[in-house]
Amino acid sequence: MKRFFPILAILTAGLLSFGLYEALVVAPTDQMQGEVYRIIYYHVPSAWTAFLLFLINFVASIVYLIWRDMRADAVAVVTAEVGVVYCTIVLVTGPLWARPVWGIWWTWDIRLTSTLVLWLIYVSYLFLRRFSNSGQTPVLAAALAIFGALDVPLVYFSIWFFRTQHPQPVVGGGGSIDPRMWHVWLLNWAAFLCFAGLVCWSRYRLEILQREVEETQALEALLERSPR
Amino acid sequence: MITLSTITRATLAKDLRLEWRSKDAINSMLFFSLLVVVIFSFVFNPTAEESRHIAGGLVWVAFLFAAVVALNQTWARELRNQVLDAYRISPAPANALFLAKALGNFIFVGVLEGLMTPLFIVFYSLRAVGPAYQLPIVAALGTWALVVNGTFFAAMSVRTRAREIMLPLLLFPISIPALTGMVEATSAILTGDYSAKFWIALLVAYDVVFTIACLFLFETVLHAE
Numbered sequence: 001m002k003r004f005f006p007i008l009a010i011l012t013a014g015l016l017s018f019g020l021y022e023a024l025v026v027a028p029t030d031q032m033q034g035e036v037y038r039i040i041y042y043h044v045p046s047a048w049t050a051f052l053l054f055l056i057n058f059v060a061s062i063v064y065l066i067w068r069d070m071r072a073d074a075v076a077v078v079t080a081e082v083g084v085v086y087c088t089i090v091l092v093t094g095p096l097w098a099r100p101v102w103g104i105w106w107t108w109d110i111r112l113t114s115t116l117v118l119w120l121i122y123v124s125y126l127f128l129r130r131f132s133n134s135g136q137t138p139v140l141a142a143a144l145a146i147f148g149a150l151d152v153p154l155v156y157f158s159i160w161f162f163r164t165q166h167p168q169p170v171v172g173g174g175g176s177i178d179p180r181m182w183h184v185w186l187l188n189w190a191a192f193l194c195f196a197g198l199v200c201w202s203r204y205r206l207e208i209l210q211r212e213v214e215e216t217q218a219l220e221a222l223l224e225r226s227p228r
Numbered sequence: 229m230i231t232l233s234t235i236t237r238a239t240l241a242k243d244l245r246l247e248w249r250s251k252d253a254i255n256s257m258l259f260f261s262l263l264v265v266v267i268f269s270f271v272f273n274p275t276a277e278e279s280r281h282i283a284g285g286l287v288w289v290a291f292l293f294a295a296v297v298a299l300n301q302t303w304a305r306e307l308r309n310q311v312l313d314a315y316r317i318s319p320a321p322a323n324a325l326f327l328a329k330a331l332g333n334f335i336f337v338g339v340l341e342g343l344m345t346p347l348f349i350v351f352y353s354l355r356a357v358g359p360a361y362q363l364p365i366v367a368a369l370g371t372w373a374l375v376v377n378g379t380f381f382a383a384m385s386v387r388t389r390a391r392e393i394m395l396p397l398l399l400f401p402i403s404i405p406a407l408t409g410m411v412e413a414t415s416a417i418l419t420g421d422y423s424a425k426f427w428i429a430l431l432v433a434y435d436v437v438f439t440i441a442c443l444f445l446f447e448t449v450l451h452a453e
Binding site: 065117120121123124127128131132133135136139140143144146147148150151154155157158159161162 | 377380384387388389390394397398400401402404405406408409412426427430433434437438441445448449452453
C-alpha cells in the first residue's frame with residue numbers, strides 16, 4: 001500500500017494544477033457575473049468533498065460502535081478533521097463570491113445556514129474528541145456523530161420552512177450551465193477528492209502511529225512499576 | 229423482578245427529594261433566568277408591540293441557558309462517592325436511569341418555566357394574539373427536546389476535562405432545529421401572524437427522533453471505558 005502514496009501524491013499535484021489552469025484560463029467567462037464566478041470551481045467541489053467526508057465519518061462511527069474496530073475510529077477522526085477544513089473553505093469562499101455578485105457577504109438562506117450548522121456540529125465533535133479522556137473518546141465521539149447525522153435533516157427542514165415563510169433576500173442568477181463548465185467542475189472535484197484522500201491517508205497513518213506509541217508508553221510504564 | 233419503571237421511579241423520587249431539600253438547581257436557574265430577563269430589557273428597551281415579536285426568542289434563550297445549569301448538575305451529583313460507578317456495575321437497566329434523569333430535568337425546567345412565565349408577561353406586557361392553548365403544548369415539547377438531549381450530552385460531558393463548558397458546546401449546535409421550532413411556534417402564537425402547526429410537528433419529530441436515539445445509545449455511552 002505504501003508504494004501507492006507517492007503515486008497518489010503525483011496524481012493529486014497533476015490534477016490540481018491542471019484543474020487550476022482549466023478553471024482560471026480555459027473555462028468560459030460567465031455571461032452575468034464575469035470573472036468572479038470562477039471561485040465556484042473551488043467552492044462547489046469543496047462542499048461536495050466536505051459532505052462526502054462527513055458521510056464517511058458517520059458510517060465509520062456506526063462501524064466503530066458495532067465492531068469496536070480502532071481503525072474505524074481512526075477513519076472517523078481523520079474524516080471529521082479534513083471535512084471541517086473543507087467546510088471552512090466553503091464558508092470562506094462563499095461570502096467572497098457573494099459580496100460582488102449578491103452585494104452582501106452573507107444571507108441566512110437554507111444552504112448557507114445548514115452548511116454553517118453542519119460546520120458547528122463537527123467543530124463541537126472535534127472539541128469533544130479533544131477534551132475527553134482517551135479511553136472513552138471513540139465511543140462518545142461516535143455517539144455524537146450519530147446525533148449530528150440525525151440532526152441534519154431536521155436542520156434542513158426547519159430552515160427550509162423558516163426561509164420560505166420569510167421573504168428571500170436574494171436569489172442567485174439562474175440560467176443553464178455551459179457543458180465546459182461542468183467538465184471543469186468535475187475535474188476540480190476529482191482533484192479535491194484526491195487531495196482529501198492524500199491528506200486523510202497521511203493523517204490516518206499518523207493517528208495509527210500515535211496510538212501505537214501511546215500503547216507502548218503505557219506498557220513500559222506498567223512494566224517499570226511492577227516489582228522485579 | 230425489578231422492572232424498568234420501579235428503578236426509574238426510585239431514582240426520580242431520590243432526585244426530587246434531594247432537590248426539594250437543597251433547592252440548588254431551581255434557585256440557581258430562577259435567579260439566572262431573572263438576570264437574563266432584566267439584562268435583555270436593558271438591551272432592547274422594547275415597547276409592548278415590539279416585544280411580542282422578540283419575546284418568543286427571548287423566553288427560550290433564557291430557558292435554554294438556565295436549563296444548562298440544571299443539566300450540568302444532573303450527573304455531577306452522581307460522581308461523588310462513585311455513585312455512577314456503582315450504578316454501572318449494578319444489573320439495573322441503563323435506560324431506567326436515563327429516563328429518571330431526563331424526567332427529573334423535565335420537571336425542574338417545567339417548574340422554572342411555570343414560575344418565570346408570569347414574570348415575562350409582566351415585564352414585557354405580553355398577550356397572546358393567536359391560539360393560547362397551544363402554548364403549553366409548545367412548552368412541553370420544547371422542554372423535552374432540550375432536556376432529553378441535554379441529559380444525554382451531560383452524561384458525555386461529565387467524562388471530559390472541561391465539564392461545565394463542554395455541555396453547551398455539544399448541546400447548542402444539535403439543538404438549533406428544536407430552538408428554531410420553539411421560538412417560531414411561540415412567536416406565531418404570540419403575534420397571531422401565522423400558524424404554529426408546522427413548528428409543533430417539527431418539535432414532535434425532533435422529540436421522537438432524539439428520544440429513540442438517546443435510549444438506543446445511552447447504555448453504550450454509560451459503559452464507555
